[in-house]
Amino acid sequence: xxxxxxxxxxxxxELAALSTMPEKLATAVTLTQVSRAAREWMLPVLYNTVCLSxxxxxxxxxxxVTRQPGTYPVHNLSILTWPAPSGADFTxxxxxxxxxxxxxxxxxxxxxxxxxxxxxxxxxxxxHGPTQDVPLVPLPSITHIFIEPFYNGLYPxxxxxxxxxxxxxxxxxxxxxxxxxxxxxxxxxxxxRDMLALPSIQQVYVRILSHTPEGAENDxxxxxxxxxPIRDPRIxxxxxxxxxxxxxxxxERINSSRSLWAADTLGRLDMWAHGTPAYP
Numbered sequence: 001x002x003x004x005x006x007x008x009x010x011x012x013x014e015l016a017a018l019s020t021m022p023e024k025l026a027t028a029v030t031l032t033q034v035s036r037a038a039r040e041w042m043l044p045v046l047y048n049t050v051c052l053s054x055x056x057x058x059x060x061x062x063x064x065v066t067r068q069p070g071t072y073p074v075h076n077l078s079i080l081t082w083p084a085p086s087g088a089d090f091t092x093x094x095x096x097x098x099x100x101x102x103x104x105x106x107x108x109x110x111x112x113x114x115x116x117x118x119x120x121x122x123x124x125x126x127x128h129g130p131t132q133d134v135p136l137v138p139l140p141s142i143t144h145i146f147i148e149p150f151y152n153g154l155y156p157x158x159x160x161x162x163x164x165x166x167x168x169x170x171x172x173x174x175x176x177x178x179x180x181x182x183x184x185x186x187x188x189x190x191x192x193r194d195m196l197a198l199p200s201i202q203q204v205y206v207r208i209l210s211h212t213p214e215g216a217e218n219d220x221x222x223x224x225x226x227x228x229p230i231r232d233p234r235i236x237x238x239x240x241x242x243x244x245x246x247x248x249x250x251x252e253r254i255n256s257s258r259s260l261w262a263a264d265t266l267g268r269l270d271m272w273a274h275g276t277p278a279y280p
Contacts, residue, residue, distance in 0.1 A: 006037070049076040049266060058085060062093055069096040076265045078104035082128050087112050104261045107159075111135045113142075124148075124261045136162045140169050143200075146261075146271070147175040149209065160191045170198055172272055174205035176240065189226050196232055205275055207238045216240055220276075227278035238275030 004012075016027055032039040032046070052058040058081045065072045074097045079085065084106050085093070094100065094116045102122040103113075106129035113120065118141045127148040136159065145167055167173070173195045177188060192204050208223055210216035216239035224237045264271045 009037075043071075044073045047072045047074045049078075049262065050074050051078040051080070051262065053078075053080045055081045055083075062089055065096040066092050070098050072097070073099050075099055076102040076262075078124075078261060079106075079109070080104070080126060080128060082106075084108055084129055091115055102261075102265045107134055110139075111137050113139055116141070122265070134159075136166055138166055138168060140167075142167050143170060144172040144272075145170055145174070149175075149177050157187075160187060160194070163191060164194050164198055168198065169200055170195065171200050171202045172205070173201065173203070174207070174272065176207040176209055178209045185223065185226055188223070189230070192227060192235055193230060196230070196234060201234065203234050203236060203272055204232075205236045205238070205272060207240050207271075207275070209240050213239070224276065224278040231279050233277050233279055235278040236272075236275035237278050 016031065032042045050061065052061060058079065062085070065074070077097065077100055079090075084090075087109075090105075090109050090112050094112070098117045099119060100117060101119050102124075103120060104124035104126055105113075106126050108129045110123070110125060111134065113123070114137045120141055122144040123139070123142050123146075125145070125147045163173075164170075175188075177184065188206060192206075195201055195204050206223060208216055208220040210219050220237050220239035227235045227237065
């Protein structure tokens with residue numbers, strides 16, 4: 001019987017596994033048991049994107065990857081467990097993942113990224129955990145930053161003031177927010193001005209949240225009006241209800257922040273292309 005070349009076999013195995021990813025892992029897991037070579041082929045498929053929302057799973061994953069640092073090719077990592085891992089555990093995790101490029105973590109873990117690989121360029125700050133008294137350190141490798149609205153209200157003023165210093169090489173900055181009052185609106189405009197002053201910034205993006213699609217659209221129009229005096233076409237304003245991201249017709253709808261991060265990370269959705277320019 002003719003034997004297929006290894007590169008063709010690998011392509012067939014990867015295609016079979018990817019056809020059900022990331023929703024179902026069963027195919028890829030089953031293929032790891034075929035042979036040693038198949039296991040090596042499946043590791044990049046299984047571990048390319050890891051989403052941890054359970055503390056037990058998080059601890060098991062930490063033990064697995066730190067036992068053989070650098071073995072598991074994780075490029076995208078989301079940690080939405082609460083309580084969050086300790087700083088020591090998260091630092092050990094980062095050291096074991098030298099290929100990490102995209103991550104979604106709470107603000108409390110951001111200072112520990114100072115020890116991450118320079119390959120880490122995309123940071124999605126989730127709404128979980130404390131926002132006060134978080135030590136702030138520059139992260140020059142980060143080019144794309146997106147911030148969720150925090151559970152406990154407006155992000156700390158010291159975070160807004162420090163943002164350009166934290167991400168000096170940012171090219172894309174985005175956030176979702178609720179326009180609860182005029183102070184919030186003015187604070188966002190000040191933040192946009194600060195970020196637009198960065199030398200490499202290409203886009204500042206805000207997604208306005210509301211309880212209904214109609215309310216979100218109205219608040220987004222208000223935000224565009226507030227941003228218009230800045231007279232900068234790099235500002236884009238979009239809208240979303242609290243249960244569904246509002247996308248242009250024909251584009252995929254995303255109904256949670258975790259899905260938004262995964263969709264953008266996996267190339268299913270370019271969230272930076274959404275919204276309407278605030279100027280002209």
